[in-house]
Amino acid sequence: MDGVISAIESRRSVRTFDGNPIDKERENKIREYIQKVDNPFRVPVELKFFDAREYKLSSPVIIGERAYLAGLVPLGPFAEIAYGYTLEKTALFAQRIGLGTVWLGGTFKRENFEKAIGAAEDKLMPCVMPIGTAAKKMSVREALMRKSVKSDTRYPFEKLFFNKSFETPLSEGEAGVFLKPLRMMRLAPSAANKQPWRVVINGGYAHFYKKSDKGFNRGYGDMQKVDMGIGFCHFDLTAKEEGIKGEFIVKVTGIACPKDTEYVISYVVQK
Ligand SMILES: Cc1cc2nc3c(=O)[nH]c(=O)nc-3n(C[C@H](O)[C@H](O)[C@H](O)COP(=O)(O)O)c2cc1C
Numbered sequence: 001m002d003g004v005i006s007a008i009e010s011r012r013s014v015r016t017f018d019g020n021p022i023d024k025e026r027e028n029k030i031r032e033y034i035q036k037v038d039n040p041f042r043v044p045v046e047l048k049f050f051d052a053r054e055y056k057l058s059s060p061v062i063i064g065e066r067a068y069l070a071g072l073v074p075l076g077p078f079a080e081i082a083y084g085y086t087l088e089k090t091a092l093f094a095q096r097i098g099l100g101t102v103w104l105g106g107t108f109k110r111e112n113f114e115k116a117i118g119a120a121e122d123k124l125m126p127c128v129m130p131i132g133t134a135a136k137k138m139s140v141r142e143a144l145m146r147k148s149v150k151s152d153t154r155y156p157f158e159k160l161f162f163n164k165s166f167e168t169p170l171s172e173g174e175a176g177v178f179l180k181p182l183r184m185m186r187l188a189p190s191a192a193n194k195q196p197w198r199v200v201i202n203g204g205y206a207h208f209y210k211k212s213d214k215g216f217n218r219g220y221g222d223m224q225k226v227d228m229g230i231g232f233c234h235f236d237l238t239a240k241e242e243g244i245k246g247e248f249i250v251k252v253t254g255i256a257c258p259k260d261t262e263y264v265i266s267y268v269v270q271k
Helices: 004-010 024-036 079-096 110-117 140-148 176-186 223-241
Strands: 046-051 067-074 128-132 161-163 197-202 205-211 246-249 261-269
Touching: 004 079, 004 176, 004 223, 024 046, 024 067, 024 079, 046 079, 046 110, 067 079, 067 110, 079 128, 079 223, 176 197, 176 205, 176 223, 197 223, 205 223, 223 246, 223 261
Parallel strands: 161 197
Antiparallel strands: 046 067, 067 128, 197 205, 205 261, 246 261
């Protein structure tokens, strides 16, 4: 099985599936994986695997899917972030065993998923995710969707990452031990490909900020907090694969933030 970094590099959203159920062996691998998948934020995320036909689960932008992943997370600080981390970790595992996925936050029939999972007032189900084998050819609609949000591109490294303060862009040459984790964070998927991750590097710290856009928080969770969790997953799993030891901690950074940008958490490398 490929490592995490190559899974991140080869992943793309899949919206056109081959119409076949996942073979039992891989379905069981996914079912086992979601029983034990964890996150570093100590927020429990309960993921479930659903047969799409049995539970009448569908999305107007997805073709040929036979299964979905969906989950619940208790309301509270870091709820969406933990959800993003945990479901992306599962999506990368799926990628490593040859299965495609796509994050869906808006374009799916929410009532049917809420019924299937047993939605509760004190829990969120921010997103769901079809899972299966990608069709050989992408649908025309999928190709158009990718074009409209420029899914094949990401902002330059220097636009997302900064050196000591938001005044100074960080070049790849200055990123040191954080180079690979930041490169992999940059490749993460995000809602409408808005890429809200902003990072200020200072010594052994990476301070993470969220650059917010309007219209991403519609009552079932802030999609851009989910994006942050997805980015943290790419960063953290890459750090682990590179043998870097570190942890997420909340800090008072004293760094002045640009407009619409707020502090979320830091990562500190252990000496
Ligand atoms: C939190 C989140 C919500 C998303 N919601 C939708 C959605 O409702 N419908 C959809 O077609 N794609 C959705 N996407 C997929 C993004 O459009 C896609 O990840 C982005 O354009 C980058 O493309 P890539 O994943 O192929 O790299 C979502 C992605 C994320 C991370």
